[in-house]
Amino acid sequence: MNTLQSDSPVTGSDSKTLSADLAEQLCARIRNDRLAPGTRLGTEADLASEFGVSRTVVREAVGSLRGLGVVVGRQGLGLCVGEADNFSTVLRNALVPQVASPEGWRELQQLRAVIEIGSISLAVELISTEEIIRLQTIVAEMKRVMHNFEQDPEGTSKAYKELDCLFHETILAASHGNFVQQFHGVLLDYFHAGDLYGHPPRESGLREHEQIANAIADRDVDLATRYLTQHLQPQLKAPSAE
Structure with missing residues (x-):
């Protein structure tokens, strides 16, 4: 059972802290498990039992998530993942006009770079040993993939691009900024889906x-x-630069 409880009595301020923690854990579950809209999360009683908190705490957490459209209430089902008003969907809709022109693409690329560079100091400070190992493993896999470039340029480019995205996603995840990570993830999804993300694999890029x-x-x-x-x-x- 997940638990957010402490051994001390829950005061009003403690309740607010617990509800914020619960809201964060529910968002993480939706994001990490890639739960589809409409997926059942359970009733307030279910969540209170699972996380070891009162229904008041659950109600406060759910109230904030309802306001953002992250969860919705369904009769007979309880709480479910929201349909379309979640943070990533709002970002995607806002960015759609930007991908209609080469200038828009360049602006998105610039924004992505600014986000990463602005987050790197926090990532270095907070990164875990497991995340460091993951970065090093990704680089090792990049090297392995590069050896196949002459035999299979198209397949190698695709595999390398996926590893490139994973490398940068890992750095942003290490900064533990959920909104920044989601924003960056949306940008990477756009670049990954098109031909404008990155370049064919290069030895200099690998270095x-x-x-x-x-x-x-x-x-x-x-x-x-x-x-x-x-x-x-x-x-x-x-x-505007050429």
Whole structure:
């Protein structure tokens, strides 16, 4: 059973903290398990029992999530994942006009670079050993994939692009900024779906990923920031630049 309870009596302020924690855990479950709209989460009583909190705490947590459209109430089912008004959907709808032109794409690429560079110092500070190992494993897999480029350029490019996205997603996840991570994830989804994300695999790009991963593993904020900025420099050019 998941639990948010402490051994101390729950005061009014404690209740607010517990409800915020519960709301965050429910959002994480929806995001990490990729729960589809309409998926049943349970009744208030179910959630209170599962997380070891009072129904008042559940009601407060659910109230905030209802306001954002993350969850909805369904008669006979209880609480379900919201249909369309969640944060990522709002972002996607807002970004649709941006992908209609090359200028819009360049602006999105620039925004993505700014988000990553702005988050790198926090990521270096908070990254776990498991996440460091994951970055290093991704780089090792990039090296393996690169060996097949001459034999299968198309397949190699696709596999490398997926690893590239995973590498940058891991860095953002390490910063533990949920909204920033979701925003960045939406941007990466757009780039990943089209041909404008990244370039064919290059040895220089592989070295840059390795330098970034090593600097993060050494918890060297200045070096990690420098290498990441160099890596994303093409995307930091003004949108009107040729």
